[in-house]
Amino acid sequence: xxxxxxxxxxxxxxxxxxxxxxTRRLAEGGARVIKVxxxxxxxxxxxxxxxxxxxxxxxxxxxxKESVTVDFKNHEDAELLNRILSRADVLVQNLGPGAxxxxxxxxxxxxxxxxxxxxxxxxxxxxxxxxxNMKAYDLLIQAEGGLISINGGExxxxxxxxxxCDINAGMNAHAGILEAxxxxxxxxxGSSIEISLFSTIAELMTVPLLHNDYGAGPPKxxxxxxxxxxxxxxxxxxxxxxxxxxxxxxxxxxRFCESVLGRSEVADYDRFSTNANRVENRAQLDELIxxxxxxxxxxxxxxxxxxxxxxHGFVNTIDELSAxxxxxxRTGISSHDQPIRLPDKPVFxxxxxxxxxxxxxxxxxxxxxxxxxxxxxxx
Numbered sequence: 001x002x003x004x005x006x007x008x009x010x011x012x013x014x015x016x017x018x019x020x021x022x023t024r025r026l027a028e029g030g031a032r033v034i035k036v037x038x039x040x041x042x043x044x045x046x047x048x049x050x051x052x053x054x055x056x057x058x059x060x061x062x063x064x065k066e067s068v069t070v071d072f073k074n075h076e077d078a079e080l081l082n083r084i085l086s087r088a089d090v091l092v093q094n095l096g097p098g099a100x101x102x103x104x105x106x107x108x109x110x111x112x113x114x115x116x117x118x119x120x121x122x123x124x125x126x127x128x129x130x131x132x133n134m135k136a137y138d139l140l141i142q143a144e145g146g147l148i149s150i151n152g153g154e155x156x157x158x159x160x161x162x163x164x165c166d167i168n169a170g171m172n173a174h175a176g177i178l179e180a181x182x183x184x185x186x187x188x189x190g191s192s193i194e195i196s197l198f199s200t201i202a203e204l205m206t207v208p209l210l211h212n213d214y215g216a217g218p219p220k221x222x223x224x225x226x227x228x229x230x231x232x233x234x235x236x237x238x239x240x241x242x243x244x245x246x247x248x249x250x251x252x253x254x255r256f257c258e259s260v261l262g263r264s265e266v267a268d269y270d271r272f273s274t275n276a277n278r279v280e281n282r283a284q285l286d287e288l289i290x291x292x293x294x295x296x297x298x299x300x301x302x303x304x305x306x307x308x309x310x311x312h313g314f315v316n317t318i319d320e321l322s323a324x325x326x327x328x329x330r331t332g333i334s335s336h337d338q339p340i341r342l343p344d345k346p347v348f349x350x351x352x353x354x355x356x357x358x359x360x361x362x363x364x365x366x367x368x369x370x371x372x373x374x375x376x377x378x379x
Contacts, residue, residue, distance in 0.1 A: 003030020008181070010034070011084055012065075012092040013105070015042045017138070017163050018122045018197065019094035020061035021170025026090070026177065027064040027360075028345055034084065034372065035065045041365035052338025057163075059340060059362050061170075063332045068373075069366035072103035081105065083376045085114060090177055094122035097133045107192050118180040120173050120193040127194060136197050138163040145201035146218075150208055153223040169200040224315065230278040231256070234315055235289055241298035242315035245305055252310060253278075259308035261292055333361035 008031040012023040020035075020042075027033040035042070044058045051059040070077045085091060091110065093100050100106060100121075107119035121127075124136020142148050142159055152158030173195045180191040202209070212218040224244065225233030234242040247253050253275075257267040266272060266288065271281040278285050293301055298314065305312045314320070321327065328344035339359075 003028070005181075006030035008032070008090065009084075009088045010090040010092065011036060011081075011088045013100060014092060014094055016044050016094065017057060017061060017166035018169040018195075019092050019173070020044070020058075021167055022120070022122070022173035022177070023065065023092055024061045024063060025171070025174040031090075033065040034368075035062065035067045035363065036070050036081065037067055037365060039069055039071065039366075041067075041069075045365070052334030052340050053336035054334040054362055059332060059334055060342060062362050064360035065363055066368040066372065067363035067366055068369045072105070078104065080373060080376060084372070085110060085117065087376070088114075088117060089181070090118045090120065092120045092122070092173065092177070096135060097123065111190060111192055114190070116184065116188065116190045118177060118184065118190045118193065120177055120180075120195065122169055122173055123194060123196045125198045126196045131198070138166045138197070141165040141197040141201050145198060146205055146208065147201055150219055150221060150227075152221050154221055157221065164204075165197045165201050168204060169195050169197050172200055225282070228279065229275060230282050230285055231289055235286075235293040235301075237293050237296055237298045237301050239297045243293065243298055243301050243305075243312055244315060245310055245312040247310060250274075252308075255308045256310055260304045260310065261288060263288075331359050333359050335362045335364040335367075337361075 005026060008026070010023055010026050010031045010033045012019055012033055013036045014020050014023060023033045023035070042058065042062075044061075045055055047055040047057050050056050068080075070081055072078055072081075085105075091105075091107070093105075093107075101109075107121055110117055110119055123132070124134055124141065125131035136144075139159060142151075142165060145165070147164070148157050148159060151160055173193070176193045176195060180193060184190055208218045219227030221227075222233070224242070226246075229246070229248070232244075232246045232248075234244045236242055245256075247256050253272075254264070254267045258264040270277065272278050272285060292304075296304065302312065302314075316324065328348075329341045330344045332340050332342055334340055
């Protein structure tokens with residue numbers, strides 16, 4: 001099986017991360033994805049060159065696509081894009097505010113011309129807000145959306161170390177497009193979808209926002225500790241490792257005290273008798289826990305936690321991630337024909353055998369331009 005989306009044609013006028021994440025997922029599902037680039041190419045191509053001569057960001061998000069270079073101001077190129085769109089099922093775009101509309105390819109106009117077309121605009125801010133014309137990138141949205149204010153240690157704020165707004169916006173767009181394809185199968189009509197980075201982070205920030213609006217205030221920055229649950233955080237061991245342990249309910253708390261702390265009576269201390277009390281008295285609780293963790297190695301502490309059936313994990317380096325026994329890999333080919341081992345797709349189908357086919361490759365800038373011009377000539 002080549003994929004559930006075999007036969008679906010996706011046109012993506014995309015750059016950076018958010019839209020490419022979405023369309024890579026569609027390509028992995030079997031869709032044909034034509035990536036529309038300007039002459040200089042998607043600027044994410046130049047972020048770095050560590051992945052077989054390609055940018056790590058670009059290789060990760062553009063495997064299996066075709067690249068065509070287009071100048072919207074050129075009449076022939078504009079006509080070519082219109083001919084492609086007349087046969088397309090989905091258009092995805094995340095150019096700067098209003099850029100595609102000014103070029104004559106705004107979603108509302110295209111939906112009138114091509115009623116079955118599904119359009120997906122990935123924006124920085126929603127188009128019905130005062131911020132709709134502002135440029136937006138991941139770090140800016142982490143800041144504007146309040147994420148940075150709750151991330152980091154007690155004395156210093158920090159950026160989330162991956163492009164969390166872009167990635168989640170891309171996944172939201174992917175889900176929205178799949179819903180639109182299902183709706184079109186029922187109605188015969190396409191849809192217009194808008195995904196904003198700001199709405200994406202706002203949704204992820206629901207719990208802190210509700211605490212701010214209806215509770216005692218937003219959670220404080222607590223480093224590698226959960227702000228609302230205790231004990232749930234990282235603890236140092238005698239071999240200078242960090243183990244994250246998570247006690248989620250009162251049954252686990254009693255087991256933790258008995259089997260890990262070796263002090264079953266602690267479970268019933270008033271200051272630790274409920275999760276709320278443990279959070280309020282976290283400093284005292286951590287002192288008790290460190291009495292155990294600091295005299296045990298990482299492996300010894302892990303053994304104690306396993307005996308008590310307490311969830312835990314290690315604070316690994318990226319080297320340790322690379323060698324992790326749970327890490328499945330797949331291979332992609334860079335535009336310089338170098339094999340690169342990436343993490344496997346997160347959606348793993350146990351009961352469907354996919355046609356492995358050829359190993360997906362990253363397209364060079366405009367690699368498929370002449371082929372696509374010939375394919376869509378004179379329609």
